[in-house]
Amino acid sequence: MSEPFFGCRNPGCAEDVTYPADMLAEHPDGGPICEYCWEDDDARYNGAETLPTFGSLPAFVPKHERNLQELAEALEGLLRSYIGLVNSGDCGSWNPENEVEVKAARAALVKAKGQSND
DSSP: OOOOEEEOSSHHHHHHOEEEGGGEEEOTTSSEEEHHHHHHGGGGGGGOSSOOOGGGSOBOOOHHHHHHHHHHHHHHHHHHHHHHHHHHTBTBOOOGGGSHHHHHHHHHHHHHTTOOOO
């Protein structure tokens, strides 16, 4: 599978060039910005006399990756709550780590975080 490419938030740039996510930064107002546009077009950003360097801007994270991160965090929280409830003994006594659903959730989290379980 090939790496996805994204356009810069500057419309003129986005019409001509696309970039892999790791060549873009997150613009302070949101959206991806390339180094060329940050240094040229946004030098007047909000009338600031000094701007952060392109390298100090947060990395651009595509929306689908942010959504995956949020989903993984939510699933981790749900697992923590469920396992805490089961281990409290208030609902009976069994080992939740042996449940197919818990094992599947843990495996999905490993994949979502880009870790290998192989």
